[in-house]
Amino acid sequence: MTASKGHRLARLILDLRTPMLYLGILLVAATAAFTVISPQTLRFLQAHLNQELAYFTVTDPFLAHVRLGLGLAIFTTVPLFSWWFWKAMAGPFNLTRPTRVWFVLFSCLLFYGGTIFCFMVTLPLGVNFLLGYQSEQLQAVIAVGKFVTFVTVFVLAFGFIAMLPIFMVFGAKSRLLTRKSFERNRGYAVLIITIIAALITPTPDMVNLSFMAVPMYLLYESGIMIIKLLKIE
Template sequence: MEARNNLVIFISEFRKSVRMLALAIALTTTTVFFMAPRLLEMVQHHLADKLYFFNVAGPFLAHVKLALFSSLFALMPWVMTVLWRSIGKPFGVKGGQLITFIFFTCLLFYCGTLFCYYVTLPFGIKFLLGFGSAELQPVISVGKFVNFTTLFILAFGVIFELPIFMVFLAKVGVCTRAFFERSRRYAMLLIAIVAALLTPTPDIVNMTLMGGPLYLLYEAGIIILMIMRIK
């Protein structure tokens, strides 16, 4: 019954802000769309060589997707504020604690996206394209390139928030530190499944590039709980 009440409170609180947030994302996406060619050129210069398209709408859809991702990236503090207000209200998390959770969640998200953009993606793309040869040249679709990079970066930003959610669950009494310590083997299995679902291509390299840091973040969450003396 308590879980049901908490869910009702969460949904009620979430609905108060989600319409304005959706409108802001739509307006920001529309605005950023006109800068999307420049953004695509910048990402392409950093991660790829030539890009191609195989249908008439390919470039347009790629620019729309890139604009949407950019708007989510820019508005992530607002997204996290809406999310944490909704999650925190049923558990009585407010004031300074709420601001702390919002701040560190945004910080970890941006750290994850930057780590992916500057470290993981260049390494992963270079490794995968390294299997090419004189007879086997890559022809990369602009649509698939945008899908690959944006989903991978967004997924990394989300998984980097794992420690803060572990702290939240322990702080409100949903899970204990001992539970996380006992559940390492199950965490590894779940991480493998999440990495397989979130990576744009289901190869072992991309799964490892995501699953490895995710498990390290799981261990970091346990260490943070120990430092904060949360049992």
């Protein structure tokens, strides 16, 4: 790592230190607040995915509601986190205020677009496929904790992954990477995307992995196209 890159990284860490502390406090408070309304949210999730849930320990329902509250807290604080993040990036990478505003705007649009698409399309498809192996002899009994973890991780991960194009544009605009380097390293991108999808996907089967990996690669290609359209070399 060059001295210039090391200086940028050190400055970025210092600029993010206080916002991350505030964000942590906000997440704790928001989680507590959302935990109160999580029973209604859980009923909505059950109706959307048409699932009956069970629990096997006395703490399962409480912990499931806390996890759901945390997921909702993360979901709602993304705009604030995005604002702080790009504000911190502005100094080390000389981002102008209009550029920073555009990055914040499109980060939020991509995140929420990804979560909505996942919730409405990818998640129901994945759940229906996985539960399609039920039979008269083999009936699913889904634990509420596993269900909440699966849904929140899958939806939030999809949202954050949907932000990939904006980070690719940032990398090209900041001269950290070039469009040609993205094009040249497609093979490595496929490998990294597959590994990330395998780590994020709550279940290890190839179907769920493909539900995460294929959109990630399409986002990667769209990032290259956007860089080309913006004429960033």
